[in-house]
Amino acid sequence: MKKQKLKVIEMKNKQLYKISKFAYKEAFLESQLEMAGVNQAQILEKMEKNAKYMRNQDIALKIVVAIYLAAMVILPVQVFNLLNDAIGNGIPVQWAIFAGGISFSIFFTIQLLFLLTFGVYISSGFFSGEEFKWLSTLPLSKKELHKVTLFTFFRTIDAQFFTLVLGFPIATFFTTKNILLTFIAIIVSLLNMVFSFGILAVFGEKLNRIMKNSDFTLTTYKRFFEKIMEKEYKIMTFQEYLKNCNSYRKIVIMRKDIDKRPSNALDIAKIESEYGIRTSYYFRVSDKGNDEEIIKEIASLGHEIGYHYEDLAQTKGDFNKAIKRFEKNLDYLKQFYPVNTICMHGSPLSKWDNKAIWTKFNYHDYGIVGDFLFDLDFNQILYLTDTGRRWDGYKVSIRDKIKQNIKHNLKTTFGIIDALEKNNLPDKIVITTHPQRWSDNIFLWYKELISQNIKNMIKKSFFMVRKGYFPLSQIL
Numbered sequence: 001m002k003k004q005k006l007k008v009i010e011m012k013n014k015q016l017y018k019i020s021k022f023a024y025k026e027a028f029l030e031s032q033l034e035m036a037g038v039n040q041a042q043i044l045e046k047m048e049k050n051a052k053y054m055r056n057q058d059i060a061l062k063i064v065v066a067i068y069l070a071a072m073v074i075l076p077v078q079v080f081n082l083l084n085d086a087i088g089n090g091i092p093v094q095w096a097i098f099a100g101g102i103s104f105s106i107f108f109t110i111q112l113l114f115l116l117t118f119g120v121y122i123s124s125g126f127f128s129g130e131e132f133k134w135l136s137t138l139p140l141s142k143k144e145l146h147k148v149t150l151f152t153f154f155r156t157i158d159a160q161f162f163t164l165v166l167g168f169p170i171a172t173f174f175t176t177k178n179i180l181l182t183f184i185a186i187i188v189s190l191l192n193m194v195f196s197f198g199i200l201a202v203f204g205e206k207l208n209r210i211m212k213n214s215d216f217t218l219t220t221y222k223r224f225f226e227k228i229m230e231k232e233y234k235i236m237t238f239q240e241y242l243k244n245c246n247s248y249r250k251i252v253i254m255r256k257d258i259d260k261r262p263s264n265a266l267d268i269a270k271i272e273s274e275y276g277i278r279t280s281y282y283f284r285v286s287d288k289g290n291d292e293e294i295i296k297e298i299a300s301l302g303h304e305i306g307y308h309y310e311d312l313a314q315t316k317g318d319f320n321k322a323i324k325r326f327e328k329n330l331d332y333l334k335q336f337y338p339v340n341t342i343c344m345h346g347s348p349l350s351k352w353d354n355k356a357i358w359t360k361f362n363y364h365d366y367g368i369v370g371d372f373l374f375d376l377d378f379n380q381i382l383y384l385t386d387t388g389r390r391w392d393g394y395k396v397s398i399r400d401k402i403k404q405n406i407k408h409n410l411k412t413t414f415g416i417i418d419a420l421e422k423n424n425l426p427d428k429i430v431i432t433t434h435p436q437r438w439s440d441n442i443f444l445w446y447k448e449l450i451s452q453n454i455k456n457m458i459k460k461s462f463f464m465v466r467k468g469y470f471p472l473s474q475i476l
């Protein structure tokens with residue numbers, strides 16, 4: 001019985017390794033297409049002509065990297081020969097050992113740095129999330145998925161790995177013809193590999209830990225609305241709220257602005273529907289925020305779809321063009337959902353304020369029953385938004401601003417969770433999130449962290465210029 005069980009586990013690892021082959025192929029193709037940029041069509045054509053095109057590309061790339069690394073491996077062996085000659089010419093042995101030690105540590109440090117940067121570089125390209133989504137559709141446990149990911153990662157560095165482990169002893173053997181030295185080289189090489197992988201693993205684990213306790217991850221998002229539910233708030237869409245705002249005492253309206261990366265929005269929509277929550281998703285109909293399939297899927301999960309309008313900015317202040325664009329995009333979204341609420345996109349870099357369109361037109365004429373800016377009483381409702389990747393972003397936001405009388409000092413999601421726990425928040429709350437910044441993908445998460453901090457700096461200076469703290473005349 002016991003034996004049989006062991007066999008099953010063994011088979012599984014082999015199977016998982018096989019599965020990782022497909023993940024690797026997919027990821028490699030993805031990275032090649034990404035690198036090709038505008039020449040994608042050419043690559044696809046080549047693939048059609050030659051079924052093995054991608055495989056050959058992969059092998060060629062591995063050979064090039066292996067040759068490059070092999071050349072690097074010769075370095076310490078050359079140093080050894082040089083020093084050997086130097087000792088023969090009468091240079092003190094302790095000096096030779098000292099010089100040798102320094103050059104060898106430089107070599108191994110370079111090797112380690114190479115592995116680290118290569119590892120991080122490859123994983124950022126490869127593990128961008130999209131390619132691995134289909135993996136999660138397989139009937140695998142979390143642990144098994146983790147293994148497949150590790151195997152896939154190993155496939156990306158296998159050529160480097162073997163070159164580094166074997167290259168040094170082989171080079172030592174051919175230059176010195178000394179069995180003992182070759183043996184020592186094998187041991188050193190293996191130890192070095194174990195050490196390098198140890199560092200890679202610790203590094204990865206550390207990043208993972210940082211992620212788990214960080215703000216703006218899906219894990220934190222889950223904790224956030226679990227707390228909202230625990231405190232007996234009724235979570236609802238804007239549409240529902242406009243219909244029955246008095247049917248519950250404690251209400252949270254959850255709004256999502258999909259400015260870009262709609263796949264993040266889908267991740268969140270799925271999590272929410274697992275908890276039986278329905279919230280409002282506002283799509284920009286522009287290149288970055290628009291994805292038909294995703295809009296359809298989010299609507300099918302029971303969430304509300306709305307329009308995140310920016311027509312005045314997009315038409316550079318031409319009101320007539322803007323209202324036509326508004327109608328057209330509204331019709332587009334109505335294919336997927338009976339849209340009847342809207343909210344404005346801030347367009348921080350445009351000089352046009354999108355809400356100004358309603359000084360000339362009336363959204364009620366277009367079947368809209370609610371706009372967040374005009375149809376909620378923010379004297380009674382607390383408005384929380386993650387604008388600027390913080391919850392007190394009203395200090396940096398230019399237009400996404402809602403005039404509210406309820407002030408707060410909540411900066412992080414953990415701060416809000418804490419305030420909820422202590423029953424410090426009012427009965428009616430609107431929570432606006434931008435799904436693009438909520439991610440469990442470490443590379444996207446860092447990208448958002450860095451880019452948002454830069455944006456905040458720019459926004460702040462804009463704000464100060466407008467307020468007259470820095471008169472433009474003084475700067476220009």
Ligand SMILES: [Zn+2]
Nearest residue numbers: 257259345346
């Ligand atoms: Zn927006």
